[in-house]
Amino acid sequence: MSQPLPAHSAQVPVLALGDVLLVSLQGELHDGMAEQLQQDITQRISTDRMTGVVIDISGVDMVDSFLGRVLAEIASTARLLAARTVLAGMRPAVAITLVELGLTLPGLVTALDVDRAMELLNQRGS
């Protein structure tokens, strides 16, 4: 596995681990940053030939319908570019709130943490 490479433009750091992009969301994410992230990930998948994306949200204390939609759209766009997305590390309070909000993100593959997310991608990849 190669060394993580820092991204150039993203305000949210996007690291490359082999052919998987690792994105760690932390704390407050403004709407504009979330949309920028969506573009950055999509671009990186295409230019760097990435086959997987892991989005770590263990540092996120709230997911509302806007952020939920951005996450779902990242996964959908990645799928069109032949990459799979795993959402890792959702906090229990966030999961409870999302379900009550009515946002269950049915198309998203999830894992309890980044390690399991990477395992999931490696298993189904080769």
Place this chain on the structure above:
Amino acid sequence: MQRSGQVSATSLPIGSDADLAWVRQEVRQCAAGLGFGLVQQTKLVTAASELARNTLVHGGGGRVEITPLDNGRSRGLRMSFIDDGPGIRDLELAMTDGYTTGGGLGLGLSGAKRLVHEFSVDTEPGRGTTVTAVAWVTQVPASRPGL
């Protein structure tokens, strides 16, 4: 920071996505200070985010008033989202899951309502909209309409 049962409302502007982040932080701090548990805090912050975004996107911006409550048995938090925008023409339709005019998922109003204990909308076409949400610190599970 002293936030007792006395009414000491905080008013914050809602004019940009950076303001939404401020609103979330203020609601989080206030709810934690009042003794809301982690799940309830998360629900309140999420409801605030949905409603503040409605104020921004549909109301053209406005403000939120955050007020600590104390009814003698329990502490609570009231959030009023106020705008002078176009108002909501068909409130019943706007409260329907999945209905949207803003390009979102249509969960803002209906979803936020499920996350709090009391919820009201005061609106009139051309006269703006005020959405008020109240939650109480509680050990008792909220009623679940529809189950």
